[in-house]
Every structure is written in structure tokens, then in C-alpha cells.
Amino acid sequence: MHREKLRMKNSFFRKVLKNGLTVLFEKRETGIVSVAFAVRQGGINETKEEKGISHFIEHLLYKGTEKRTAAEISEAIEKNGGIMNGFTDEEITAYWCKMPSEHLDLALDVLSDMAKNPKFDPVEVEKERKVIFEEMKMYKDNPRFYVFEKIKELMYKGDFSIPLIGTESSMNSNTKEKIAEKFRQIYSPENIILCVVGDADFERLCSFAEENFSGNAKKPKIPRFSKKNAELIEKREGIDQANLVFSYHIPSAAEKNVYAAIVLNALMADGMSSRLWKEIREKRNLAYAVKGNANIGKNFGYNTIYIGCMPENAEKVKKIVIEEFAKVKDLGEKELEQVKNQLIGQNRISKEDSQGQMLELLCYEIYGRAEESYEYEKKIREVNLEDVKKLASFEKYSFFALIPETKPKNQ
Numbered sequence: 001m002h003r004e005k006l007r008m009k010n011s012f013f014r015k016v017l018k019n020g021l022t023v024l025f026e027k028r029e030t031g032i033v034s035v036a037f038a039v040r041q042g043g044i045n046e047t048k049e050e051k052g053i054s055h056f057i058e059h060l061l062y063k064g065t066e067k068r069t070a071a072e073i074s075e076a077i078e079k080n081g082g083i084m085n086g087f088t089d090e091e092i093t094a095y096w097c098k099m100p101s102e103h104l105d106l107a108l109d110v111l112s113d114m115a116k117n118p119k120f121d122p123v124e125v126e127k128e129r130k131v132i133f134e135e136m137k138m139y140k141d142n143p144r145f146y147v148f149e150k151i152k153e154l155m156y157k158g159d160f161s162i163p164l165i166g167t168e169s170s171m172n173s174n175t176k177e178k179i180a181e182k183f184r185q186i187y188s189p190e191n192i193i194l195c196v197v198g199d200a201d202f203e204r205l206c207s208f209a210e211e212n213f214s215g216n217a218k219k220p221k222i223p224r225f226s227k228k229n230a231e232l233i234e235k236r237e238g239i240d241q242a243n244l245v246f247s248y249h250i251p252s253a254a255e256k257n258v259y260a261a262i263v264l265n266a267l268m269a270d271g272m273s274s275r276l277w278k279e280i281r282e283k284r285n286l287a288y289a290v291k292g293n294a295n296i297g298k299n300f301g302y303n304t305i306y307i308g309c310m311p312e313n314a315e316k317v318k319k320i321v322i323e324e325f326a327k328v329k330d331l332g333e334k335e336l337e338q339v340k341n342q343l344i345g346q347n348r349i350s351k352e353d354s355q356g357q358m359l360e361l362l363c364y365e366i367y368g369r370a371e372e373s374y375e376y377e378k379k380i381r382e383v384n385l386e387d388v389k390k391l392a393s394f395e396k397y398s399f400f401a402l403i404p405e406t407k408p409k410n411q
Helices: 053-061 069-076 101-116 122-141 141-154 168-173 176-186 202-212 258-269 275-284 309-329 333-352 354-367 370-382 384-391
Strands: 004-008 014-017 022-027 032-039 083-088 095-101 156-158 190-198 225-227 229-234 242-249 287-296 301-309 400-405
Touching: 014 202, 014 309, 014 370, 022 202, 022 354, 032 101, 032 122, 032 354, 053 083, 053 095, 053 122, 053 176, 069 083, 095 354, 101 190, 101 202, 101 242, 122 141, 122 176, 141 156, 141 229, 141 242, 141 301, 141 400, 156 301, 190 202, 190 354, 242 309, 258 275, 258 301, 258 309, 258 333, 258 370, 258 384, 275 287, 275 301, 275 309, 301 309, 309 384, 309 400, 333 354, 333 370, 333 384, 354 370
Parallel strands: 022 190, 229 400
Antiparallel strands: 004 014, 014 022, 032 095, 032 190, 083 095, 156 225, 242 301, 242 400, 287 301
């Protein structure tokens, strides 16, 4: 038996049910409700041979259940004024919808049906495999998508370094039988989270989840992986711009200095007021796109900076990035406070939307504690100068550049 846990903060409730399923709920009387079922499984849990299977299952759950066709799934939500989608990340796979709150029962019924009773029709499995192969091509053909897949390969050793979508080989090995077995192992209450933000009743949500889910599951394992750093330049015909990604390791969500890493990312490359934007785009006019991102999970963390520039400026831009990080040693309290205010304001804006808050609660639950979502402002305020400066003083980093292949001129 599981010990039931019930916590409340800012109209937030969390409970682990007797069947092991976790329910997260934030009460909002807005007439709109956002609902998600999520499973504690993603790309980080997959071996090289099965890579992409979590993402494949996500696709297939929309292709029909024992009582609904794919069309009936989408129509049940969309024809009642809702929107629906899903996603697979490194440590979570989720299925969600957002709709008028009077249709909450329908949302719960449809999403739980998907999460419990996928049909895995052999014909649909093969059709969707082809769709994912096209998705792979889309990522490869788009330089901005492609460089982020490659930088991850330069940051880690082991199966984690392989793109979450998988490879042609691993996807071909993910048979209908293998998919069904993985689903049976993972999609059980102990690995499932129901998250609702909006106009609903918490006890009704718990009753629904208790009555509709049962079974035993294996806890997802994480194949061994380790950090590394490397640099690589790749040439490609048919592009005009150099696409650069600079990346460095940061603490994971479970580590103390993770909020300092978020502050550092914002300081350097989040928005038009960031240091790299002002130096590379505004002052030197070397690029159009300068964008940073903090990639944080419970078991990993790395910041990335993407820059698109003319090929002849690639080395110059890389040098500027390194120089600007070295200058963080001179960061003062005033600028640090400005960056903190920026992050806190952005977080408040994201929480305004029930869908955004639903996704944030899910992520924090995967990190370890959904309640910490409400401590974001406090945690950001606690970041000090020395923590940020220390993270910016890294000696090792990874760098990937996809640059145009220039053909020799005819003599």
C-alpha cells in the first residue's frame, strides 16, 4: 500500500493515490480547464536498440483505442471547442487537451482511454512509422533543428546522446509486439501523472483516477551515460548561412545551482537585452538570430546558444561568445537583479495560461516535486553573484557548426 500524500499551496493539491497514480491540481475558476495524462518515460530511458519507442507510442495513442477511432478521438475534443496535442521529452511523455470546463468529464474519458486502451493496429503502426521517418527528414533538412540534435551528441556519451526521435535502424526494430510490451511495462498507475489546471473538483479527479487505473508497472530505467565535450564542423550544400550552437554543462534540476544556470542563460542569450544579443547583433551586426536555452532535466543539464551568421563570420562569433562569458566575472548586483526580474516576470506570464502552468507542474513533478513550481520566484531571488560567475567560468564546452559547402568555381 502507498502512503497517501496530500499537499496544498496557492489552491494547489497533490495526492498519490492508493493505486500509485499521482494527481496534481491547481484550482482556477475561469471556465477553462487544461488536462494531461503523463508517464514517467522518455528518451533518456531508452537503449540504442529501442531509441524512439516512447515517441512512437505517443503517436500511436492518437491512432485509435478499443472503443474510439483516431477520428473519434480528435472530434470528441475539437468539436466541443477544445484543442489537444502531446509531446515526448527526455524524461516524460504526455497527452493533453484544453477545453471549456463543462466538458471536463469528456476530456478525462478520452485521454484516459488513450492512456489505457490503445489498439496498436498493425496497419496503423506501419503507417505511423512512415510518418515518423518523414519527421526525421524534416529535422535533418532544417538546419536549426539539426544542429540541436548534433550538439547533444557532442555533450554526452552513451545512449542518451542519440536523438530522442530515434534512428532509422532503431525505429525499424520497434515492432508492434515490442511497442505493446513496452506500453504494458510502463503505462501503469505508479508511472502515471494526472495533471489538471482550471475549474474542477479535486476529489472528483482523484476518484476518477482511482476507479479507472490499475495494474503493475516496471519503474523506467536509465541506461548509463556520461558527460563529454567536443567540437565539430559539418558542411552541407544548399544552405547560405552558418548555423552555430555553443553549449556547456550545467547542474541538473536535482542540484543546488540549477537556478543560477537559468539566470546565466538569461543574462547571456535570452532576449534583446541579453549580453550576446547586444554584442553580436546590435553592436556588430553579425547575426539575425541569437537565442539561448536552458535544457534541464532531473538527470542532466546543459545550456545552449544558437547563432545564425555568415560562414566567414563563424569563427569570429565563436570567439565573441567565449570572450563574453569571460566578462561575466565583472557582473554586478544591479545587472543581476535586472535579469532576475526578467525571469520572474516571464514566469508569471507563462503561469497566466492554464496550459502553460499544467506543463510546468508536470515538469516539476518529474524533477521531483511539483510544489517547487510555486517557489520559482524565491529560488531565483536566492541566486547570488558568485554562483553565476562560477558557472560562467567553465573551461570546457561543446561547439557545432553547420556551414555551407562551397563548390569550386569553374576554371
